[in-house]
Amino acid sequence: MKRVLRKQKPLYMLSLTFCIIGILALLTTLWKTSSQVFSSADPFSTFLSLLWIEEIVIINVVTFKLIYLVAFGDIMLILGVILWLLSRQWLVVPGKTVCYQCPFCKKKWKSTGDKALVHCPYCNQLVHPKIAEK
Numbered sequence: 620m621k622r623v624l625r626k627q628k629p630l631y632m633l634s635l636t637f638c639i640i641g642i643l644a645l646l647t648t649l650w651k652t653s654s655q656v657f658s659s660a661d662p663f664s665t666f667l668s669l670l671w672i673e674e675i676v677i678i679n680v681v682t683f684k685l686i687y688l689v690a691f692g693d694i695m696l697i698l699g700v701i702l703w704l705l706s707r708q709w710l711v712v713p714g715k716t717v718c719y720q721c722p723f724c725k726k727k728w729k730s731t732g733d734k735a736l737v738h739c740p741y742c743n744q745l746v747h748p749k750i751a752e753k
């Protein structure tokens with residue numbers, strides 16, 4: 620049995636996109652509030668109140684409060700991380716089953732492939748197994 624880490628490309632790309640959108644949304648919020656936050660005596664509460672007051676206008680059509688942008692950015696980041704975790708899958712790949720034959724006792728048995736040396740299950744000799752026809 621082999622364990623193989625397989626990245627699911629489309630899901631991985633989607634998770635990356637979500638993370639980038641989330642980070643951009645949060646950076647936009649910081650950039651919109653930074654001048655007032657840094658000039659304030661109480662940056663944290665200023666930041667929080669600005670989230671509810673400041674509005675962001677997108678192409679003169681959509682207007683929404685910064686708090687929604689922060690919520691949106693957080694959701695995007697969380698979704699991105701979840702998708703990233705989902706995109707990484709450990710797959711158990713069973714080896715190919717082959718039929719071995721012991722050169723000493725001539726008995727045959729089935730096992731998974733890729734072995735150079737095996738113990739014969741019948742006579743317990745360490746053998747280079749001969750791969751027999753099925």
Ligand SMILES: [Zn+2]
Nearest residue numbers: 721724739742
């Ligand atoms: Zn044997």
